[in-house]
Amino acid sequence: MPRTPPPTRADFHAFRPIQTRWADNDEYGHMNNATYLSLFDTAISVWQMENGINIRGPEAIRFVVVENGCTYFSEVGFPDALTAGLRLTHLGRTSYRIEIALFKGDEDTASTLGFFVNVLTDPDGTPTPIPDALRALLSTILTE
Template sequence: MKIIPHKKSNYSCFYNLSTRWKDNDVYGHVNNVVYYEYFDTAVNMWLIENNLLDFKNGEIVGFIVKSGCDFISPISHPSNLCVGISASSIGTSSVTYRAAVFKINDETASAQGFFTHVYVNRVKQKASPIPQKFRDKLQRIHQP
């Protein structure tokens, strides 16, 4: 199956990150699991910047229930990266984020993927509708 790399235009907002020494594996490139960390970091940065993530007192929290990644071209440490994110699907209690990792000066993704958060009530641990304030901010990065 041929994977068509995403372009930066497929994403709504971006976060710059740098690889770390520990990101490389024995093959000399960033290990596959690290890309999920990059995705998670970018989405959490967006949530924090938009006052949607309260680690200690928030009524709802997002649990990842599904994720995937296509690896297109290797990245090695040291590298400066740009991680693009958007919300591809917004449901009653869930949102699927699309994310891609770009080398800082590249327009095509080195890796691209997604993950789905189901928002749950922190105390009851049951799915909870996404509040309207949260939904309004998600709409700003929505790209189906």
């Protein structure tokens, strides 16, 4: 089965700079697998906060991750400066799928592509419809 090629910057709608840290590298000298998911989560959280989505405290929007994954195309690690590209590939009634690519330096081709499926829940953990204002904001990075 042929492998899907890595996406390019043109495939994404929002971008966040991300700096790797010394502690991100593992014994083999490349970035630890778990660190990729942490960087993806940070890029999503910062984008949400910058766009007025309250993700902390009692009034926070409560998205729960129900699935995630990562495809690796080329290595990154400390001291690489990265850019995270974000795009929504699905926006449902209570959930969305967001994809995050990490680009090394000024490279146009992604080194990695990750995804999270998030479900909006009420305080009891029950899925709840995404409000119209939040849906409109998420739509700004939706890939048609």
